[in-house]
Amino acid sequence: MNETRGTNLDPWYDSYAARSAGLAASEVRALFAVASRPEVVSLAGGMPFVSALPKELVQGALDRVLNDYGPQAMQYGSGQGLPQLREQILEVMALEGIRASVDDLVVTTGSQHALELVTKLFIDAGDVVLAEAPTYVTALVVFRSFQADVQHVITDERGIVPEALRERIRSLRAEGKRIKFLYTVPSFGNPSGVTLPWDRRTEVLEICRSEGILVLEDNPYGLLWFDRPAPHAMRSVEEDGVIYLGTFSKTLAPGFRVGWALAPHAIREKLILANEAAILSPSSFSQYVISEYLSSADWQGQIDTFRGVYRERRDAMLGALDDYLPDLTWTHPDGGFYVWVTLPDHLDSKAMLPRAVKELVAYTPGTAFYSNGDGRSHMRLSFCYPTPEFIREGIRRLSVVVNGELDLLSEFSQTSPLPIVKDPSEPVFVPPTSLS
Amino acid sequence: MLTSVLVLAGGISHERDVSLRSGRRVADGLLAHGLEVTIRDPDASLLAHIRATRPDVVWPALHGASGEDGALRGLLDFIGVPYVGARSDAARLAWDKPTAKTIVARAGVPTPTSITLPREAFRELGAIGILEEISDEFSGPLVVKPAQGGSSQGVTIVVDREHLPRAMVDAYTYWDVALIEQRVTGTEIAVSILDTGDGPIALPAVEIEPLGGVYSYEARYTAGETRFYAPARIDPPVAERAAQVALDAHRALGLRHLSRVDLIIDGAGTPWFLEANVMPGLTETSVYPQALDAAGFDAGMAYRALAEAALR
Numbered sequence: 001m002n003e004t005r006g007t008n009l010d011p012w013y014d015s016y017a018a019r020s021a022g023l024a025a026s027e028v029r030a031l032f033a034v035a036s037r038p039e040v041v042s043l044a045g046g047m048p049f050v051s052a053l054p055k056e057l058v059q060g061a062l063d064r065v066l067n068d069y070g071p072q073a074m075q076y077g078s079g080q081g082l083p084q085l086r087e088q089i090l091e092v093m094a095l096e097g098i099r100a101s102v103d104d105l106v107v108t109t110g111s112q113h114a115l116e117l118v119t120k121l122f123i124d125a126g127d128v129v130l131a132e133a134p135t136y137v138t139a140l141v142v143f144r145s146f147q148a149d150v151q152h153v154i155t156d157e158r159g160i161v162p163e164a165l166r167e168r169i170r171s172l173r174a175e176g177k178r179i180k181f182l183y184t185v186p187s188f189g190n191p192s193g194v195t196l197p198w199d200r201r202t203e204v205l206e207i208c209r210s211e212g213i214l215v216l217e218d219n220p221y222g223l224l225w226f227d228r229p230a231p232h233a234m235r236s237v238e239e240d241g242v243i244y245l246g247t248f249s250k251t252l253a254p255g256f257r258v259g260w261a262l263a264p265h266a267i268r269e270k271l272i273l274a275n276e277a278a279i280l281s282p283s284s285f286s287q288y289v290i291s292e293y294l295s296s297a298d299w300q301g302q303i304d305t306f307r308g309v310y311r312e313r314r315d316a317m318l319g320a321l322d323d324y325l326p327d328l329t330w331t332h333p334d335g336g337f338y339v340w341v342t343l344p345d346h347l348d349s350k351a352m353l354p355r356a357v358k359e360l361v362a363y364t365p366g367t368a369f370y371s372n373g374d375g376r377s378h379m380r381l382s383f384c385y386p387t388p389e390f391i392r393e394g395i396r397r398l399s400v401v402v403n404g405e406l407d408l409l410s411e412f413s414q415t416s417p418l419p420i421v422k423d424p425s426e427p428v429f430v431p432p433t434s435l436s
Numbered sequence: 437m438l439t440s441v442l443v444l445a446g447g448i449s450h451e452r453d454v455s456l457r458s459g460r461r462v463a464d465g466l467l468a469h470g471l472e473v474t475i476r477d478p479d480a481s482l483l484a485h486i487r488a489t490r491p492d493v494v495w496p497a498l499h500g501a502s503g504e505d506g507a508l509r510g511l512l513d514f515i516g517v518p519y520v521g522a523r524s525d526a527a528r529l530a531w532d533k534p535t536a537k538t539i540v541a542r543a544g545v546p547t548p549t550s551i552t553l554p555r556e557a558f559r560e561l562g563a564i565g566i567l568e569e570i571s572d573e574f575s576g577p578l579v580v581k582p583a584q585g586g587s588s589q590g591v592t593i594v595v596d597r598e599h600l601p602r603a604m605v606d607a608y609t610y611w612d613v614a615l616i617e618q619r620v621t622g623t624e625i626a627v628s629i630l631d632t633g634d635g636p637i638a639l640p641a642v643e644i645e646p647l648g649g650v651y652s653y654e655a656r657y658t659a660g661e662t663r664f665y666a667p668a669r670i671d672p673p674v675a676e677r678a679a680q681v682a683l684d685a686h687r688a689l690g691l692r693h694l695s696r697v698d699l700i701i702d703g704a705g706t707p708w709f710l711e712a713n714v715m716p717g718l719t720e721t722s723v724y725p726q727a728l729d730a731a732g733f734d735a736g737m738a739y740r741a742l743a744e745a746a747l748r
């Protein structure tokens with residue numbers, strides 16, 4: 001140790017790229033370490049309930065891959081992805097109204113990787129990405145790592161408000177900002193659970209088309225509807241202005257790490273090169289196994305099974321919220337994994353999290369889903385992983401936390417208002433993988 | 437003879453993540469010095485596991501409640517397994533910051549003026565009156581912290597009195613008793629104490645200079661966010677006083693084996709006691725391993741010596 005200069009324990013501290021600024025230890029992230037303990041009911045995570053996938057279905061596919069394609073499955077593959085799997089992905093997307101060419105598909109390491117590749121292709125420091133308010137937390141991490149200026153667009157219980165989008169674009173352009181794309185999760189959104197109806201989809205597309213703004217449509221949950229299918233994908237009616245991201249993480253299992261991007265041909269060419277530059281090729285083994293699974297298993301029946309599991313859990317969560325926290329408000333998702341809860345004024349979901357962990361329940365504070373410190377009076381609750389019984393117990397514990405916090409606030413708000421303080425110097429919240 | 441050590445790391449406290457990292461560092465050090473080491477996250481099967489495997493020594497690298505509050509140590513006493521660190525009764529006293537301050541003050545060690553306020557007091561007496569009284573009695577910035585807990589969680593420095601209610605709420609989020617302390621400005625140091633059987637010695641004080649000005653959770657556990665000086669940039673007589681104060685606090689609290697005493701040196705060179713930690717952080721960015729290094733000790737060797745001391 002240098003006794004005069006001291007040490008900061010990181011000799012490379014001054015060497016990091018500017019884009020890594022803000023990647024720091026986080027008290028909130030540390031609290032989620034506790035959520036992995038079995039005593040804690042975690043309503044924070046976004047992990048699919050893969051136990052609902054019968055092992056035999058995967059086992060059969062695995063055996064056939066090893067027997068029939070062993071050497072190829074363990075070899076490097078094409079940077080664009082396995083041709084037969086791309087053909088099958090067309091069938092998956094057809095369920096949501098998409099007609100496309102197999103040439104325009106690029107298989108990636110989960111759709112998260114596709115999200116990063118698209119951002120890498122389009123974003124220079126300071127470029128604007130438009131995103132729903134709130135938006136997917138790990139998309140924010142990607143955008144910020146490329147130093148994008150994320151600007152949120154107001155949403156309501158039907159998703160993006162078109163008029164607000166128009167106004168946002170106008171005001172940003174008036175400031176001289178360069179808008180690159182609109183990022184949206186239009187079906188059963190993460191974290192909101194809301195779905196953009198068809199009339200708004202076409203209106204949003206029309207606005208973006210007329211303004212020359214690309215749409216990045218991220219659709220991990222579209223097939224996981226409960227009561228009625230989501231409207232067709234935005235990509236189903238707009239080929240040139242939409243990059244569509246899909247994944248097998250929710251309809252099969254995230255452990256395979258296989259997703260895809262469907263892009264207009266010029267973008268697709270660059271995506272393939274960027275994919276190869278990053279990873280050479282997506283996992284051949286995973287692609288072969290999924291391809292076999294899609295060929296031989298009743299994959300649509302399996303998606304139906306998942307729908308049933310998640311529908312039951314959604315019902316358990318909404319019922320428990322009605323019973324235990326009737327004074328709060330929340331969204332009523334018709335699919336997907338998440339409920340977005342609005343707390344009473346001045347209740348700060350981020351500040352309240354330690355108390356929740358003490359009560360053995362975890363959620364994701366709303367601030368994680370905004371780039372600007374907003375969201376403190378919201379929380380995301382996920383119903384995908386815990387059983388209905390655990391969900392109910394989790395909401396009961398949450399009600400103890402919320403009511404305790406309301407008591408505390410009512411005691412102290414008599415002295416002076418308790419403004420919720422935004423901290424602009426907060427580090428980027430990089431969620432644990434299980435939370436995404 | 438010492439051959440096997442069970443390192444406990446994790447738990448369900450708010451500092452679980454820190455504990456997991458501390459535990460792995462301790463285990464690595466012990467393994468490198470020839471011991472059989474098992475790391476275990478304490479759960480309902482822990483006591484049965486200890487009874488079945490009978491490790492020579494348990495190293496509770498647990499931070500926060502149950503690890504530092506003496507509860508787990510009491511159980512280890514009960515089943516007769518030696519462990520590293522303070523005994524349960526001493527840990528319980530040191531863990532509670534107001535209690536530790538009282539004991540240390542009685543031993544003649546200066547500690548900042550403070551008031552301890554259970555949440556119940558506000559319920560009974562009303563927040564308005566109490567907070568007005570505090571504002572009148574204290575001058576200058578305050579530090580509001582949960583009476584129990586570590587890693588700066590729930591701690592707020594209050595410069596503007598308007599922010600006091602919010603700081604109280606944040607502290608009570610972690611624990612139902614809050615400590616409001618006069619903020620002493622000066623050089624922030626931590627003195628690590630090591631006792632491997634020949635009596636406690638104070639390792640060189642480590643000076644802590646967070647780049648952002650506050651030694652927050654982020655500053656503690658992000659390499660690069662805090663500059664450390666070991667030994668601290670203080671005059672030798674002040675360093676001696678600080679070492680003596682830390683030893684006095686360690687003894688007054690009845691601690692053993694290892695502890696870390698956090699102090700502030702004011703402009704006149706007086707060391708003020710803030711708190712003592714019975715299981716200091718042992719992560720890559722923690723102070724204790726830096727103090728060992730500054731004293732010329734190999735950390736793994738020191739951890740082994742501590743485990744041997746526990747066995748005696």
